[in-house]
Amino acid sequence: MGLPFTAERDALKIVSEAIDGAESSLIMTAYSFTSKPVAAALMDVKNRGIIVRLVEDKKPIVASTPP
16 A cells, blocks of 8 residues: 655654554565654554564665666
8 A cells, every 4th residue: 555645644643554554464665664653553463463574675776877
């Protein structure tokens, strides 16, 4: 699910609501994250019996400039 980030909506709130809304499984992709509230929300849904998977990139994708 793609989630819109706008000036009117707090990014952490949007992500937390999406995590909390998981019903059977949750797959989250990220370059990296250090948010303790996001980590806590992931643990909460895991403890509810939801399958949680986190896919993290080893390095950022960098667009190359053609020669």
